[in-house]
Amino acid sequence: MTTHPRLPLPAYISVAVLAFIAVSADGYDLAIFGAAIPDLLAYPTWDLTPARVGVIASTAIIGMCIGSITAGLLADRYGARRLFLACVTWFSVAMILCAAAPTAELLGVARFVAGIGLGGLGPAAIALTMSVAPEHRRNFINGVMLTGLPIGSIVAALSALAFLEGGGWRAVFLIGGVIPLFTVVPLGVMKLRQWAPDGAQSASASTTPSTRASLRALVAGGGARALVAFIVVTACCQLLSYGLLTWLPQIMKSSGYSLGSSLAFLIIFSIGAMAGSTTGSWIADKVGGRAVVIIGFAIGAAAIFGLSVQLPQPLLYAALFFAGAGSVGVQPVVYGFAATYFPAEARGSALGLIAGLGRIGGIFGPILGGLLAGLPALTNFSVFATIALLASLLSWAVLTGTPDRVSRPVHSDNVAAEL
DSSP states (O other): OOOOOOOOOOHHHHHHHHHHHHHHHHHHHHHHHHHHHHHHHTOTTTOOOHHHHHHHHHHHHHHHHHHHHHHHHHHHHHOHHHHHHHHHHHHHHHHHHHHTOSSHHHHHHHHHHHHHHHHHHHHHHHHHHHHHSOGGGHHHHHHHHTTHHHHHHHHHHHHHHHHGGGTOHHHHHHHHHHHHHHHHHHHHHHHHHHHSOHHHHHTTGGGOOOHHHHHHHHHGGGHHHHHHHHHHHHHHHHHHHHHHHHHHHHHHHHTTOOHHHHHHHHHHHHHHHHHHHHHHHHHHHHHOHHHHHHHHHHHHHHHHHHTTSOOOHHHHHHHHHHHHHTTGGGHHHHHHHHHHHSOHHHHHHHHHHHHHHHHHHHHHHHHHHHHHTTSOHHHHHHHHHHHHHHHHHHHHHTOOOOHHHHSSOOOHHHHHHHO
16 A cells, blocks of 8 residues: 655644634633623622723733733844743733632733733734745735634633533633643744744844834825824724624623523624635735725624614624624734835834734723613614724725835835834
């Protein structure tokens, strides 16, 4: 019998898969808190209100904002590989601390600490993946890697179905810390140096412009106006993502659905986000990111508003799917659009500012959902739909793009390192 040699898996695929698993833990953390909100509200002795739960949820996003802004500096100094492993270890330990929190206040502190690691993980995972991926596939591979966010949300919903009915919110937080700590970290320590050697990450370091030169190029020729618009659009997307993923199960439960059905809705929403990320990134390579961002947010606005009325089950599922695609699923396309909009010497700095400052919108997502909790579904979903529509209109009106801003090539390693 003839045996065929086993073809080795390309290193860039191995790196992307490992980053995908880590990013999935990020998505899990985001969604599991939302799935656990009904259980936390009913937790004895804590006497939590929706507003207090919203504040606790936002502590993690504050930490993520800090982590995102500082990730670029740390990656430049220590390398994306080291930062990636440090961030996974950091948030995994913090998630275990969340599971052991004796009071609501300490849960908020642990969520903040976890957020710092989670905020740094995204830029580190993007930098690591793009530093080794083939140039002609970087956008698509990066988009597929980032589908780990909605995949993690699906896993969170399934975990909630398995554990939350018995009052086990601590167990689902523990799962979110233990699994990445004992899978991603050991494998990364053993293999990442081989898959992503330092030379691959820093081959173009000599061509990286100074910070001062990057900022000058960033604000030139109307760049400041575009930068603000990108930050606001990203903030809207983050607000939608964190607001809906945190409060969707509770809103649907308040509308008369069971907890199990509400969590199933979260799964459909997350599948839509995954489809939006991959399909949107692929289409953006063909027609440009601006058109996909404008249309994507518009579809999301219509679908989110559709959730406010009683729909037949097939239409309800379709609305949930397109709501996920037109909110969470648009974020990777926004980053890709920004990467092609700014000139080469400013692109990395722009992406770092957009990713970091845009997360401020995510801080207000859970808070907004908490303030809206208890109001009719029409009010809840109308507010979120308006935010999606604002992002679409702003992209159409301001982010027009001009040839002098998109014609200069850039090496993606520089972008990733500065992000």
